[in-house]
Amino acid sequence: MLNIDDIVGLLNYWVVVVLMMAGFYVVIAQHNLMKKVVGLNIFQVAVFVFYITMGKIDSGSAPILDDTIQVYSNPLPHVLILTAIVVGVATTALALAFVVRIQRAFGTIEEDEIFAIEHEEEDLA
Amino acid sequence: MTGALMSSDPWLLLLVVVPLMAAPVCVLVRNATASWTIALAVSWTVFAIALKLLFQVMVQGEALYRIGGWDAPWGIEYRLDSVGSLVVVIVAAIGAVVLPYAKRSVEHEIPEERIYLFYTMLMLCLSGLLGITVTGDAFNLFVFLEISSLSSYVLISLGRDRRALTAAYRYLIMGTLGATFYIIGVGLMYQMTGTLNIADLTTILPAVADTRTVLAALAFLTVGISLKLALFPLHLWLPSAYTFAPSTVTVFLAATATKVSLYVLLRLFFTMFGEVDIFATFPVQPVLIAMALAAMFLASLSAIWQQNIKRMLAYSSVAQIGYMVLGVALATEAGLAGGIVHMFNHALIKGSAFMAVGAIIFATGAVTIKDLEGIGKRMPLLMGAFIISGLGLIGVPLTVGFVSKWQLVTATLEADMWPLAALILLSSLLAVIYVWRIFEVAYLRQPAAGLPVPKELPMSMLVPTWILALASVYFGTNATFTLNLAHAAARQLMGGL
Numbered sequence: 001m002l003n004i005d006d007i008v009g010l011l012n013y014w015v016v017v018v019l020m021m022a023g024f025y026v027v028i029a030q031h032n033l034m035k036k037v038v039g040l041n042i043f044q045v046a047v048f049v050f051y052i053t054m055g056k057i058d059s060g061s062a063p064i065l066d067d068t069i070q071v072y073s074n075p076l077p078h079v080l081i082l083t084a085i086v087v088g089v090a091t092t093a094l095a096l097a098f099v100v101r102i103q104r105a106f107g108t109i110e111e112d113e114i115f116a117i118e119h120e121e122e123d124l125a
Numbered sequence: 126m127t128g129a130l131m132s133s134d135p136w137l138l139l140l141v142v143v144p145l146m147a148a149p150v151c152v153l154v155r156n157a158t159a160s161w162t163i164a165l166a167v168s169w170t171v172f173a174i175a176l177k178l179l180f181q182v183m184v185q186g187e188a189l190y191r192i193g194g195w196d197a198p199w200g201i202e203y204r205l206d207s208v209g210s211l212v213v214v215i216v217a218a219i220g221a222v223v224l225p226y227a228k229r230s231v232e233h234e235i236p237e238e239r240i241y242l243f244y245t246m247l248m249l250c251l252s253g254l255l256g257i258t259v260t261g262d263a264f265n266l267f268v269f270l271e272i273s274s275l276s277s278y279v280l281i282s283l284g285r286d287r288r289a290l291t292a293a294y295r296y297l298i299m300g301t302l303g304a305t306f307y308i309i310g311v312g313l314m315y316q317m318t319g320t321l322n323i324a325d326l327t328t329i330l331p332a333v334a335d336t337r338t339v340l341a342a343l344a345f346l347t348v349g350i351s352l353k354l355a356l357f358p359l360h361l362w363l364p365s366a367y368t369f370a371p372s373t374v375t376v377f378l379a380a381t382a383t384k385v386s387l388y389v390l391l392r393l394f395f396t397m398f399g400e401v402d403i404f405a406t407f408p409v410q411p412v413l414i415a416m417a418l419a420a421m422f423l424a425s426l427s428a429i430w431q432q433n434i435k436r437m438l439a440y441s442s443v444a445q446i447g448y449m450v451l452g453v454a455l456a457t458e459a460g461l462a463g464g465i466v467h468m469f470n471h472a473l474i475k476g477s478a479f480m481a482v483g484a485i486i487f488a489t490g491a492v493t494i495k496d497l498e499g500i501g502k503r504m505p506l507l508m509g510a511f512i513i514s515g516l517g518l519i520g521v522p523l524t525v526g527f528v529s530k531w532q533l534v535t536a537t538l539e540a541d542m543w544p545l546a547a548l549i550l551l552s553s554l555l556a557v558i559y560v561w562r563i564f565e566v567a568y569l570r571q572p573a574a575g576l577p578v579p580k581e582l583p584m585s586m587l588v589p590t591w592i593l594a595l596a597s598v599y600f601g602t603n604a605t606f607t608l609n610l611a612h613a614a615a616r617q618l619m620g621g622l
Contacts, residue, residue, distance in 0.1 A: 027298060036298060044305055051312050077315065080264055084308060087271045091301050094275060098282060098294040105287035118288055 012053040019046035031111040033102060037095045044088045051077040051084070134181075137190040137203040137259050140174050140213065141269075143167055144252035148245045157240035161228055164244040168220040171251065175210075175217035182210040183610075186617070189261075197261065198322035204261035208465060208614035212258045212388045215472045219380040220251050226480055226589040227373040233487050234285055234371045243283060247377070249276035254385045263311045263397070264321045266389065267304065270353070273385070274300045277378055281370040289369035296362040299352055303359075306349030313342035314397075326397045334401040343403065346393050354386035356450055357420035360443045364427075367439035372483025375435060379442055380476040384468045387449050394453070395461075395618040404456045413454035418548060420447030425555035429562070432493045434482055437559060438475065441518060444552070445471045451545070452533050459536035461615035466532055466607055470525035470600065474517040477593035481511035484586045488579040494562060499572030501564075503579055506587060508567055510594035515560035517597050520553050524601040532608065 007014070019042055026039025055077035061069045103109050106117055147167040151160040182188055182205055190203040205213065227247075235243055253273025260266050278300065282293035315321060317338050318329040333339055348359070355363040363383075367375050394403060404410050421444050428440035449471070452464025484507050485491055485500065501508045513524065520526035530549060537545040600607050 024302075027302065033294065040298060040301055043302070047305055047309055047312070050309070054312060054316055077312070083264075083268060087268070090275055091271070091297070094278060095294065095297055095301075098278075098290055098297065101282070102290050102294060105290055114291055118291065121288070 012049060016046050016050045016053070019043075019049065033099045033109040033111060037092060037099065040095070041088070041092060044084070044091075048081050048085060048088075051081040133194075134178075134188045134190050136174050136178055137188055137205060138192070140171060140178070140217075140259060141203075141252055141256045143170055143174075144248045144255070148248040148252070151241055151245040151248060155241055157232070157237055160241040160244040161224070161231075164227075164248055165224045167248060168217070168224045168251065171255070172214075172217040172221035175213045178205055179210045179214050182207060183613070198320045198325045201265050202261040202322065202324075203259045204324065205259050206614075207610065207617045208388065208391060209258050211465065211469060211610055211614055212384060213255060215384055215469055216251070216254050216258065216381045219377060219472060219476055222476065222589045222592055223373060223377050223380075225585050226376070226483075229583045229585055230373050230483055230487055231371065234373075235283055239283065243280070243371075246276040246279045246283075247374075249273075250280060250377070254381055257385050258388060261323050262321050263314070263323055263326065264308075266323075267308050267311065270304055270307065270389075273382070274304060274353070277374070277382060280374040280378075281366050283374070284369040284371050286369045288365065292362075292365035292369045296366045299359075299362045303349045303352030306345045306352065310342045310344075310346035310349060313338050313345065317342075323392065323396055327399045330398060331400045334398075334406075340407065343393075343398065343407065347390075347409075350386055350390045350393060351416075354383055354390060354450075355443055355446060357416050357424060357443060357447060360420070360424070360446075363443060364436050364439040367442065367479075368433055368436040372479070372486055376476055376479040376483060379439070379479050380472040383442065383446055384472055387446070387453070387464070387468055390450075391453060391461075391465075391618060394456075395620075399618075399620060410454055410456065413450055414545070417447040417451035417454060418545075420444055421451070421548070421552040422555070425552055425559070428559045429555065431559075432495070434485075434492065434494055434497070434563070435479070437494070437563075438478055438482065441556070441559065442471075442475060444556070445475070445518070447552075448529065448533060448549070451549070452536060455536055455540050455542070457536060457540050458612065458615045458619050459532070459539050461618055462608065462611040463529060463533035463536045465614050466604075466611035467529035469607055469611070470517070470529045470597070473525055473593050473597040473600065474514045477510055477590055477597060478514040478518070480586070480590040480593065481507055481514065484582055484590060487586065488582050489577075494566055497563065497566045498570045499567070501568035503572060503576075504582070507582060507590065510590045511567075512564065513594040514597060515563065517601070519556045519560055522601075523598060525597045525604075525607075526601070528601055528604040528608065532611075 023039045023043030023046060027036050027043060030036050030039060055074040057071055057073045060071045060073035063072055063075045099109055106114050108114060144167050147163055151163055154160055178188055188205040192201045231240055231243055250273050253269045253276060256269030257266055257273065260269060278293045278297045281296060282290050314326060317333040317336060318326060320326060320329060352359045367379055424440045424443035428437045431437035431440060449464045449467050452460045452467060488504060491497055517524040517526035520530040530553065534546045534549055
């Protein structure tokens with residue numbers, strides 16, 4: 001059974017699950033190309049929070065050599081996520097560039113309208 | 126494998142760094158011909174390095190490089206074993222053959238002022254694909270995965286048709302989901318093992334293998350990689366992406382990108398989880414076999430109904446990925462060897478098929494099958510190469526396709542799964558139908574009167590097409606070399622030496 005520790009103590013992980021599923025749902029269910037990019041970002045941010053939580057220890061310090069510090073958080077997942085954030089920014093930039101180009105080429109960024117236009121072209125081909 | 130044999134081997138690093146450095150140089154020169162020349166030189170250099178490493182690994186079993194001199198698991202190490210060296214050679218060889226072909230095809234399809242950017246992206250993509258193969262670090266693999274993915278989204282979007290943009294966008298969404306699934310899996314594994322080094326994971330994972338965290342990690346990793354691999358039913362991005370990408374990009378990606386993803390799947394199942402008997406504990410095998418069979422039949426059926434010739438070949442690629450995954454799913458040495466040898470063979474077949482189609486588009490502008498009426502008489506040399514690769518897709522004896530299918534059928538029989546053997550043969554009949562459709566239109570029909578004469582095909586496009594077509598006959602008749610390599614790779618993956 002869930003007790004209060006599972007809910008409060010694992011709060012970050014609950015947040016990760018909710019964000020991840022919300023983002024994933026937006027990517028799949030939304031027909032607007034812009035909103036899909038937003039969903040993708042939420043999905044990725046959930047993973048960032050997951051990695052950052054994983055490395056953090058209660059009252060753990062940054063990795064600084066000092067006699068007064070006994071407990072360290074693991075800095076590696078935090079560093080990894082810096083890389084993942086950079087990758088995420090690049091992906092978002094590219095996705096937005098595509099959305100702009102699609103808007104110019106098709107005159108819309110609604111997926112169902114684009115589908116309809118593409119199907120017409122398919123019939124002509 | 127310790128001591129002198131495992132000394133640091135800088136060639137492994139150069140394999141990745143040379144194309145990576147070429148990318149900014151291409152941007153700086155800002156000139157179409159100059160950037161093509163640089164890309165050509167780099168691709169041939171990389172191919173030479175790949176061959177050197179292949180022969181070295183055949184003797185030594187493994188090659189290793191520690192970045193910055195840091196020992197694993199603190200530092201990132203690059204590690205190449207038999208299967209890795211084979212994949213590196215596939216990627217590098219296709220790169221080396223595609224670049225001569227690229228010059229005229231790219232000039233024809235991409236505006237002059239964007240050509241240098243095209244080669245920049247191609248170099249990044251090459252670097253990323255090679256990086257995935259040589260790295261021995263699970264997170265570093267993610268970084269290379271994203272380098273190759275982001276550059277391939279851009280490459281696809283450079284297609285002339287506006288639908289290239291939507292194809293690239295859809296691939297970006299699905300590819301990013303796949304890559305993010307992959308890092309979720311890596312994160313979960315890191316939580317349980319505290320390591321990102323792949324060799325380290327092999328030794329630590331068995332102790333925690335029965336936890337739910339590791340099970341979840343395996344599921345996330347499998348789904349994420351399958352998305353990049355375009356394993357049915359996660360293949361939805363592939364047909365449009367291959368159809369609307371510039372011809373050169375289709376050739377390059379069809380022959381390399383999915384192969385590299387299959388390599389990552391092999392690494393996951395047989396290296397990271399190598400000491401864990403996932404095939405006995407988790408229902409990996411039935412799921413993989415079901416998806417592979419679905420790919421073989423449904424994608425082949427879709428291929429039969431396509432009007433656009435590139436889309437037909439793309440669906441055929443999804444089907445062929447099914448054969449490779451089927452071999453992997455058997456989890457026997459013979460099955461793995463079948464999957465691995467088909468990876469190599471299919472790169473040759475699809476490379477030459479897409480090159481031939483790209484050349485037809487260059488010469489006549491035809492994209493649908495009905496536009497190909499009588500093309501066999503109008504472009505006999507080119508269609509000859511296409512028919513050879515078509516026969517390879519079916520698996521006719523004397524072509525590489527036969528070698529792969531023979532190995533796969535033998536493997537299924539050895540594993541006492543004769544219904545699978547029957548299904549492999551049955552699905553080949555579907556390939557007969559879609560290849561026959563092209564043959565019938567190209568050779569048995571008269572060209573419509575008044576068609577413009579096809580543009581003369583430059584040697585730089587014809588010769589690479591024939592090189593791959595002839596290679597597919599050569600390795601179809603002299604299969605000892607490739608089969609031995611595939612068996613050695615399979616033995617190493619299965620844990621023997």
